[in-house]
Amino acid sequence: MPLYLYNTLSRQKQAFTPRHPPHVAMYVCGPNLYGPAHIGHALSYIIFDTLKRYLKFRGYDVKHVQNFTDIEDRIIATAREQNTTIEALAEKYIARFLNEMDALNIQRADVYPRATEAISTIIQMTQGLIEKGAAYEIEGDVYFRVRADADYGKLTHRSLDEMEAGARIAVDERKHDPMDFALWKASKAGEPAWASPWGPGRPGWHIECSAMNLEQHGEQIDLHGGGFDVMFPHHENEIAQSESYTGKEFSRYWMHNALLHLPGEEKMTRHLGGLVYIPDALARYSSDAIRAFILGTHYRSPLSWTDEGVTAAERGLERLRAARQDAVAPALTDATPTALTQAAWETRQKFITLMDDDLNTAGALGVLYDLAREINRARGQGASAQDLAPAQATLVELTGVLGLTLKEPERAVSAADAASINALVAERDALRAAKKYADADQVRAQLSEMGVEIADSPQGTTWKKTR
C-alpha cells in the first residue's frame, strides 16, 4: 500500500510518487523574521517534521529545504522601529528560531536558504519573466502579469474574475490587472536595496521562495508545504512565477496544515495578536506533550490551544514513558514470538496503515497507546526485561517517527538538593522498615512539598522531581 497524501492542487488524497524515488525534494515555507515564532509556527513545523520522519521511515531520502524570509516590508519596518538593521534582526530571530525548533525535537532542514542570499536568482527569474511577457516594469517596480498565466488560481481553485469580484483592497491603478503582484519593488530612500536592471530595489514577497527552490532543488520539486494561510496568495503566486519561468510543473504535491487558535478566538497569527510563544509553552509542558497534543488532531483540522488539552497529553505520555522504562536491547533469537511481540508487530502494521492515509497521526497515536498498555500489562504479569524488549523497541521506534522522545522531562536538581532528597528518602525507608508508618508518611508529605514524587517497589524507593 502506498502513502496517500492530500494534495491541495487536486483536493484529493493521492498516492505519493516522487519524481525520482527514493529521492524526495521537499520545501516548507519558513518564517518571516520580523519577530519571534509562536506555537502556531511550532504546529506547522512539527507536522512537516513528522511528515519528513515518516517519509524517511518509509525509505525515502528526503532533501528538506526551509527558507528564512529576511527581507520584506515588515522586517524593514521592525528594524527601523528597533533602531537596528535587517541583518541583525534576522540573525537574532534565526538563532532563536533554531533553538526553539531543537527544543521541540524538530529535525533541522538540510538547507536554510535566505532570501537575501538569492537575490541574483531572483533578478534572473524576474528578468526571464519579463522576457516571456509574464511580467512588466513600471517605474522600477516589476509586476507579474496574472492574465498571462492561463491557469492562475489552480491551487486555490478560484478564477481571477471571482477573486476580483470579491477584492477588498485598494488597487494600485498603475497595474495592468488588480491581481498583478510585485516581483521586484523599487526601494525608497533609506530602505535596503540591491542593484537591478530596473534600478535599486528589493524582492517582492513571493519570488524568493521560487528562487530558493530553483537554487536548492532545481526546476521541479515533489512536495511543498506550509500553513493554510499561505495558500493564497503566497503559494498561488509561487506556482505562477515558477511555472511561467520554467514552463514545467513546479511541485507535484502541495500540503497545508490547518491553523492553531486560542479557545473562542480566531487563528493565532502575528498581526492579530493572541500569541503563545514557544519558550512559554516549553516552560509549562514537555516538548513531547506539545507534540502529542498537536499530533492528536489531524493536521488538516484546526486546533484550539488549551491548558486542559496539553495537560491531558502530558498525562497520557506518562503511560507511554512507563512502558519504555528500563528497556533493554532485544536479543536476536529465533524463538517463537510471544503474544506481546506479536502485538508489537500488529501495532507496526496498523501504524503504517494509518500514517499512509494522509498522516493519520491521531489514529497512529491511538495504536501506540494500545501497545503501551500491552507492555505495561505484561510487565505487571511478570514478563522479563528480555520479554518486553522487542515490543519496547517497536514503541520507541514508532513514537520516534512522531518525534516523541518518551524521556522524562528533565528538571534541574542541584547536587545539594539531590543530597537532601536522598537523605529524606533514606530516613523514610528506615521509618518504614521500623513500621513507623505515620512518621514515614510525614516525610513523604515533606518531599511532596518539595516537588518530589516517590515510588516504592520491591527494588527500593525511587524519586523524581515533578516541578
Next chain:
RNA sequence: GGCGACGUGGCCAAGUGGCUAAGGCAAGGCUCUGCAAAAGCCUGAUCGUGGGUUCAAUUCCCACCGUCGCCUCCA
C-alpha cells in the same frame, strides 16, 4: 457575495454504508501497596436538526441551525 471545512460519550479526538463507533484526559469501582504513587482491570455514545437515497446511514445526497477558514498581511 464567491470558494471551502467542521459539528462523534463530561473535555479532546480517530473512524466506518451493515460485525464490540479507536485512543487520550477526567470521573466512579476494583487489583497491587503498610498507605500511597505508578501500572493494570471494569464502567459510559442511538455520532448537530429535519428530510431523502438504500434491504441497511453516524458514514452518501439535500435543506436548516451552529462554529470556523480563505478571498489583504499571516505557519
